[in-house]
Amino acid sequence: MSYTLSRRTMLKTVGAASIATLIWPKDGFARPGGTLVLRSYGDLQVLDPAYRVSEPDADIARCIFSGLVMRKSGDDWGWQPMGASSIDQLDDKTIRFTLRDDIQFSDGFGQATAEDVKFSIERIADPKMDSPYKDDWALLDHVEVKDKLSGLIHLKKPFAPLWNSTLPGTSGIILSKKAVEAVGGRFETTPPGQSGPYMLKEWKPKQRTILEINADWKGDKPAYDRIEILPIEDSASAERAFEAGDLDFTIASSGSVSRLRDNLPDNARLIEKPPLSYVWMGINQDAEPFNDPKIRRAMQHAIDREMVVDAYTLGGAEISYGIIAPGLPGNRDYVRYDYDPEKAKQLIDEAGGINIPLSIDILATSEYLAAAQIIQANLAAIGIDLKINQHDSGSFWSIGSEEAGETWKTMQMYITRFSMEPDPSWATLWFVPEQVGIWNWERWISPEFGRLHEKGIVEFDRAKRDQIYKEMQDLMDESGCYIFLTHEVRGILTRIDVEPGLTPAGTVLYPAFRKA
Incomplete structure (x- = not known):
């Protein structure tokens, strides 16, 4: 595999943290032929499979174990x-x-x-x-x-x-x-007893993770001796890094897919996958003023989901109607409460108005900021001010966790995305009562939702499962805690001489990457 010198050794438009990840060692800029340089949307946090935090953790854990x-x-x-x-x-x-x-x-x-x-x-x-x-x-x-x-x-x-x-x-x-x-029963970023095709060689927080082939691995040998993973949270920054020649592979933003179809960088190809992931806006029902169900319902009516998704994806994806993607049992084609600003104002008036400041928490990326700004404008149109709080991945993924601190008590609204496995139960399990304070940041407690989740995991009839999971999403609608946004589109930028290892939904499988 051959590489050319990057057209730009630094991208002025990339944030300082991202720039730091793109600086090659001073002793040379050319990558060795056995090295693959990839972008991940977040830095690793916990490699223990029982306590992993995000998809980037899981991607690496499946390499080293x-x-x-x-x-x-x-x-x-x-x-x-x-x-x-x-x-x-x-x-x-x-x-x-x-x-x-x-x-x-x-x-x-x-x-x-x-x-x-x-x-x-x-x-x-x-x-x-x-x-x-x-x-x-x-x-x-x-x-x-x-x-x-x-x-x-x-x-x-x-x-x-x-x-x-x-x-x-x-x-x-x-x-x-x-x-x-x-090591005391659990671990985070120093994995003991590795056994997979790769070994964790080095981790520099917010800079890079290096995986090297495991000499003791006796299964199919990976094609690349070394994988360097650069944590670049903003997709637009990652795309610029790819165009500059600093990356061999990145997930593109949903908003860039249509542009890339007609205007690919040199030495690149675009792969499109139908994702299972889901993006939504959550409302903490324990935080004022959202402990009033009328205020939560007002938010469902105040927000123009189509405008939010158009901003988030630059028109590249459709709105969703729940947390279960097309093709899986439980995928819906409706929501019970949608954009109706006059109804929103009526409900707020009936509740006595909103008398405290409102805020929404997001990851500090261009996509989430664009979505939050539309929500901000939607609320301004009915006389409500909204503050946008941006976070890096390390702080964002702790805001609703009871174990991580006290922010869960005051966090009001947030936008996020969850990755998925190809079973509807993997969408619903995060919102059962037992997940309150862990991943159920809405703090919504529905015994009926929990009962249906238990019913769904033992049901094998597809039609019956479909009805169970639709009913569960109906309950989410009724709670007022959820505003469903999109399943996104999954666009993957890769060099023409790299055959990426991917699931049908576009999740990376690092050991399966091959030389094309």
């Missing part, structure tokens, strides 16, 4: 063995597995065993561990160790998401029991 199975790259959803030499479902509640005999943990923690599989799965499912991802193993009974390398996963009931999201996803990762216990 092995699971029983892994997702396939391509246009069809599927999985393939990774750490397992064999795995099959004996009946609707029993999965049999045998590990390969050549999976080695780094740092002297030895061979991966069935005991490590038991530890890793039961650790996430254990209520005492309080993992935000415990619902990925909600119906686990236990893991039975048969011998050194084989065992059985026993479920309490049939579990619809098992092969769609749990086993191929980050919650299916195998950790070394000895390694995790040696």
